[in-house]
Amino acid sequence: MQTGVLVGLIVLAGCDLVYGLHGRTESPSDAVGVDARVFPTMGDVQPGTCWSPTAMPLDEDSDTIADGCDNCPALANADQSDGDRDGVGDVCDPNPSYAVDEIVFFASMRTGSDLLEWTRRGGDWSFGVGLDGTECLRQTGSDPGVALALAMPAAIVGPTIEVQIRAVAPTNGTDADYSSGIRAMTGALADNPDGFGCDNFVLAGPDQLQLHRTAGGKQDEIVTASQPVGTASPYNLRLSTFPIVDGELRPPRCTSFKGTPADVSAPEPTTIELDVPVVPIEARVSMRTFALKADFRSLVIYGSRVGF
Numbered sequence: 001m002q003t004g005v006l007v008g009l010i011v012l013a014g015c016d017l018v019y020g021l022h023g024r025t026e027s028p029s030d031a032v033g034v035d036a037r038v039f040p041t042m043g044d045v046q047p048g049t050c051w052s053p054t055a056m057p058l059d060e061d062s063d064t065i066a067d068g069c070d071n072c073p074a075l076a077n078a079d080q081s082d083g084d085r086d087g088v089g090d091v092c093d094p095n096p097s098y099a100v101d102e103i104v105f106f107a108s109m110r111t112g113s114d115l116l117e118w119t120r121r122g123g124d125w126s127f128g129v130g131l132d133g134t135e136c137l138r139q140t141g142s143d144p145g146v147a148l149a150l151a152m153p154a155a156i157v158g159p160t161i162e163v164q165i166r167a168v169a170p171t172n173g174t175d176a177d178y179s180s181g182i183r184a185m186t187g188a189l190a191d192n193p194d195g196f197g198c199d200n201f202v203l204a205g206p207d208q209l210q211l212h213r214t215a216g217g218k219q220d221e222i223v224t225a226s227q228p229v230g231t232a233s234p235y236n237l238r239l240s241t242f243p244i245v246d247g248e249l250r251p252p253r254c255t256s257f258k259g260t261p262a263d264v265s266a267p268e269p270t271t272i273e274l275d276v277p278v279v280p281i282e283a284r285v286s287m288r289t290f291a292l293k294a295d296f297r298s299l300v301i302y303g304s305r306v307g308f
């Protein structure tokens, strides 16, 4: 995707404040730190509408719908069902009952050029043939104990990040702390800015999914108990910064499930929620590894049409 197109999409994501035909009018009753908001429950995106203004002829999920016209480009959904008509298919919609979501970025990782404009914060990021025999984004850096990140150039409002990751090998041999994951960064581009991260810790015992918060350029303590998710490589990882539940904004949430996107019919989800204040967020998205080589596939970023 070209820079101008991406920036344009992001601008649209942040400025479309009047989207939606039918909204809830009641205020959240028990949310802490959440202002009264109106979230539309029905949009007006017509079936078959292409979300990308540029042609994306590949079909990542092999459901016969080309990526740029697929309302879930990384998950097979030939019927394109979209109950709230916001343009994001039911099976991948971060908020399927509220017409607030949109696809703002997708990279199949098969073309080798999808992420060339992103900023590299260490690591050896390159496109190549991964362990599954297909093209992917590979982080093969050998820096021990260093977060190796690739960050997108501009911020998105209320991002949900979804990616398929396959951990490959540790790079420091003995450290038990190997991880790969995604992050919504609310600070300036730095090695470890403020924001929320969702990592899967692997190769040192049972895989664990952890949602953590960073602040002041330093990673805080893990703010939720980790949960084992079994052997999960490859696994799909999703970080929703502000999911909407029963009409209220909820804290960030990590979800992970095993298998390829085509296996989503039988996911094994693990959901973790944080008891942290819900605040407006406009964040950059990054992918990262820590002392770990990994293959990344099928990056989807959803933005919010709701003005925070």
Ligand SMILES: [Ca+2]
Residues within 6 Å of the ligand: 059, 060, 061, 062, 063, 064, 065, 066, 067, 070, 072, 073
């Ligand atoms: Ca498709």
Ligand SMILES: [Ca+2]
Residues within 6 Å of the ligand: 061, 063, 065, 070, 071, 072, 073, 074, 075, 076, 077, 078
């Ligand atoms: Ca699809």
Ligand SMILES: [Ca+2]
Residues within 6 Å of the ligand: 082, 083, 084, 085, 086, 087, 088, 089, 090, 093, 095, 096
């Ligand atoms: Ca939808």
